[in-house]
Amino acid sequence: MDYLININPAYLDLAYVLAAVLFIIGLKGLCRPRTAVRGNILGATGMLIAVLATVPMMLKEGQDKHIMTTVGLVVAAVLIGSVIGALLALKIRMTTMPQMVALLNGFGGGASVLVAGAEQLAKGGSGGLVVAVATVASGLIGGVTFWGSLVAFAKLEEYKWFKKPCYYPGLRTINALLGIIAIVLFVWGVMHPESTAIYWALVLLASVLGLTLVNPIGGADMPVVIALLNSYSGLAAASTGFVLGNSVLIIAGALVGALGIILTQIMCKAMNRSMTNVLFGTLGPGEGAQTADEVYGGKVKSTTADEVAMMLDGARRVVIVPGYGMAVAQAQHAVSELSELLESRGVEVDFAIHPVAGRMPGHMNVLLAEADVPYDKLKEMDEVNPTFSQTDVAIVIGANDVVNPVARTDPNSPIAGMPILDVDKARTVVIIKRSLSPGFAGIPNPLFAADNTLMYFADGKKAILDLLMALKE
Amino acid sequence: METFIVNLTIFVLACFVGYEIITKIPPLLHTPLMSGSNAISGITLVGSLVAAGSGFVALMSIDGFVSVLGFLAVLLATINVVGGFLVTDRMLSMFKKKD
Numbered sequence: 413m414d415y416l417i418n419i420n421p422a423y424l425d426l427a428y429v430l431a432a433v434l435f436i437i438g439l440k441g442l443c444r445p446r447t448a449v450r451g452n453i454l455g456a457t458g459m460l461i462a463v464l465a466t467v468p469m470m471l472k473e474g475q476d477k478h479i480m481t482t483v484g485l486v487v488a489a490v491l492i493g494s495v496i497g498a499l500l501a502l503k504i505r506m507t508t509m510p511q512m513v514a515l516l517n518g519f520g521g522g523a524s525v526l527v528a529g530a531e532q533l534a535k536g537g538s539g540g541l542v543v544a545v546a547t548v549a550s551g552l553i554g555g556v557t558f559w560g561s562l563v564a565f566a567k568l569e570e571y572k573w574f575k576k577p578c579y580y581p582g583l584r585t586i587n588a589l590l591g592i593i594a595i596v597l598f599v600w601g602v603m604h605p606e607s608t609a610i611y612w613a614l615v616l617l618a619s620v621l622g623l624t625l626v627n628p629i630g631g632a633d634m635p636v637v638i639a640l641l642n643s644y645s646g647l648a649a650a651s652t653g654f655v656l657g658n659s660v661l662i663i664a665g666a667l668v669g670a671l672g673i674i675l676t677q678i679m680c681k682a683m684n685r686s687m688t689n690v691l692f693g694t695l696g697p698g699e700g701a702q703t704a705d706e707v708y709g710g711k712v713k714s715t716t717a718d719e720v721a722m723m724l725d726g727a728r729r730v731v732i733v734p735g736y737g738m739a740v741a742q743a744q745h746a747v748s749e750l751s752e753l754l755e756s757r758g759v760e761v762d763f764a765i766h767p768v769a770g771r772m773p774g775h776m777n778v779l780l781a782e783a784d785v786p787y788d789k790l791k792e793m794d795e796v797n798p799t800f801s802q803t804d805v806a807i808v809i810g811a812n813d814v815v816n817p818v819a820r821t822d823p824n825s826p827i828a829g830m831p832i833l834d835v836d837k838a839r840t841v842v843i844i845k846r847s848l849s850p851g852f853a854g855i856p857n858p859l860f861a862a863d864n865t866l867m868y869f870a871d872g873k874k875a876i877l878d879l880l881m882a883l884k885e
Numbered sequence: 886m887e888t889f890i891v892n893l894t895i896f897v898l899a900c901f902v903g904y905e906i907i908t909k910i911p912p913l914l915h916t917p918l919m920s921g922s923n924a925i926s927g928i929t930l931v932g933s934l935v936a937a938g939s940g941f942v943a944l945m946s947i948d949g950f951v952s953v954l955g956f957l958a959v960l961l962a963t964i965n966v967v968g969g970f971l972v973t974d975r976m977l978s979m980f981k982k983k984d
Contacts, residue, residue, distance in 0.1 A: 498971055675918075
């Protein structure tokens with residue numbers, strides 16, 4: 413053990429450099445399907461190196477104390493954490509992946525709060541101005557990330573209290589007030605770096621902020637929230653890095669922070685809304701919007717499995733458009749089977765994936781990959797949109813707002829200007845949906861009443877299974 | 886102050902690297918990219934280890950609190966790291982090309 417403690421710190425720093433390089437190469441690898449698996453393994457290797465390099469530092473910190481007890485505790489924590497992490501990772505259903513990512517984001521933020529708090533206790537705030545600022549920043553960002561993520565988790569799980577996006581009067585005033593108190597506590601905490609009371613008061617306030625900031629945000633905006641919280645968990649790690657003066661924390665945190673911001677921007681662009689609008693705005697029918705009766709009145713045609721099967725028999729090109737409803741109905745395997753059956757009969761089948769379909773970025777792709785749909789069939793919006801005019805049948809399952817043509821036509825609608833999938837240009841559109849209920853934006857969808865649209869009212873999974881039966885007859 | 890400038894330089898440069906290496910993220914991989922990068926932000930584990938090391942177990946003393954905080958931090962960060970990398974690997978192994 414003495415040998416470990418006496419290792420020249422320069423070697424440890426070199427190990428950190430190596431870890432940082434592996435993180436960068438790993439993240440770059442994660443951006444391409446061919447290199448993604450390797451990228452992830454490189455990232456994990458970097459993490460292992462960083463952790464091993466830290467062990468001597470930990471022993472040094474604890475060498476005058478009951479070191480064996482400390483080591484035992486740490487090993488126990490690592491073992492328990494690994495078991496919980498592995499169980500979560502291996503057991504979780506792909507449909508609940510957004511919840512998993514939300515939880516993991518939260519744990520990262522929570523760890524930052526605890527590390528900064530422990531460091532403050534141990535050193536008594538003797539680190540100077542920079543450490544003082546970084547400590548309160550870790551508490552604030554980490555606290556918001558932790559509780560914000562837990563609220564996001566609760567909303568995704570659709571717990572009763574969190575199910576509806578809740579707007580209450582004075583929400584903005586309350587948030588502004590909390591924000592001001594947070595700034596005051598922040599400055600106060602910097603001026604009194606030794607005060608643990610101020611630090612934990614700030615953490616408490618950050619927890620409340622995490623709740624009041626995320627709670628009003630509704631289901632379909634979740635992709636933005638999760639991407640943003642991902643970015644925050646990186647920033648929390650980076651600011652903890654400033655507390656400890658640890659370069660690898662700063663680098664890894666900055667990388668993840670930047671990446672999360674990019675993803676957040678992509679998500680906002682895919683909804684044609686600004687980040688402020690997603691986070692603080694409200695979404696609802698605008699002035700002079702048509703009511704459901706005006707849009708649908710007598711124009712909706714419903715269809716049956718047999719009729720759709722007949723249409724598919726004569727089709728040459730079919731595009732399937734999945735949405736969150738497919739995840740809810742757990743219909744991805746049935747959909748995959750349908751696509752295989754059609755392909756075996758010589759029909760060209762593609763999947764059209766809207767960037768914000770589902771509850772987190774890339775949600776639909778993961779589900780369909782799980783159901784063995786080859787990834788080259790999963791087409792991005794820009795790639796698939798020009799092909800709808802040559803498509804015989806477009807099957808929309810559990811998607812609504814992302815195929816609403818109002819986004820193109822009505823500048824006053826809440827989704828005006830949002831890029832949509834142009835399914836209305838297909839020869840026939842089949843919509844699988846349980847009812848005519850509106851999507852997240854709360855507006856009727858004229859596509860459902862269009863001349864070339866047939867409504868197939870059923871639960872997503874049952875609808876596809878019936879369709880498969882009809883096709884096989 | 887000098888170390889701060891060094892650290893700030895590292896931070897700013899790393900932000901740019903993060904922004905520049907991700908030239909184009911295919912929407913296909915958004916979810917694994919998030920969970921994978923999330924696992925990397927579990928680097929707080931390194932900080933947790935240092936924090937845990939600076940305490941010893943005597944629950945009524947300040948050091949005891951330090952080590953409780955450190956223990957909890959190690960626990961959360963390990964879940965984040967192990968869960969993040971494993972779930973990413975599990976997802977990525979499902980993405981297959983047509984054969």
